[in-house]
Amino acid sequence: xxxxxxxxxxxxxxxxxxLVSIAAHAADARDDVFKAYQKMMRSKFTVDITTTxxxxxxxxxxxxxxxxxxxxxxDKMEMIVLPEGTWMRTGKDWMKPPMDMxxxxxxxxxxxxxxxxxxxxxxxxxxxxxxxxQNVHAYTYDVDTTVMGIHVTSTNKIFLNASGQIVxxxxxxxxxxxxxxxxxxxxxxxxxxxxxxx
Numbered sequence: 001x002x003x004x005x006x007x008x009x010x011x012x013x014x015x016x017x018x019l020v021s022i023a024a025h026a027a028d029a030r031d032d033v034f035k036a037y038q039k040m041m042r043s044k045f046t047v048d049i050t051t052t053x054x055x056x057x058x059x060x061x062x063x064x065x066x067x068x069x070x071x072x073x074x075d076k077m078e079m080i081v082l083p084e085g086t087w088m089r090t091g092k093d094w095m096k097p098p099m100d101m102x103x104x105x106x107x108x109x110x111x112x113x114x115x116x117x118x119x120x121x122x123x124x125x126x127x128x129x130x131x132x133x134q135n136v137h138a139y140t141y142d143v144d145t146t147v148m149g150i151h152v153t154s155t156n157k158i159f160l161n162a163s164g165q166i167v168x169x170x171x172x173x174x175x176x177x178x179x180x181x182x183x184x185x186x187x188x189x190x191x192x193x194x195x196x197x198x
Contacts, residue, residue, distance in 0.1 A: 030123035033139050036166050041067050044192040053180040065194035087197050094197040119145035131159045
């Protein structure tokens, strides 16, 4: 019994160190996720998005000159979002919608790193691997946020290339009682420019 009692403080200290180590590891993973999104938000990139909701699948394509200059389209509509205005078309002609629809597009990328910090939890480092023939490092995290007045939760996995850029993302989300699975394939391109429609 005395031996046990003598060892108890040491065991407690080691246990505490283990918890601190786990917390530090989680903090490192969280910081790595934020850094990756910061790099993306400062870059010009395209993203191909596939969302499956039950039996429905929607494919979308976005071009980001910046997070405030976006050209987004799918088989139902096309939209250009700029600081000076938003344009949309479902057929041939562009129009300015009577209400701001830019949130539909901006939901795919956080407005700021502060937004990402506020909605991210349970970040974890999943280690090295490969995706689409290239070496990547994977991280997972959960999101709990509100988009356009709708409560959204999701579990997410991102794949970073050797430069720390996100090249692929997967998300299983739930909103309004419906579940969806979304993938995003991201390519970086400094030539991207998004201007008002002509």
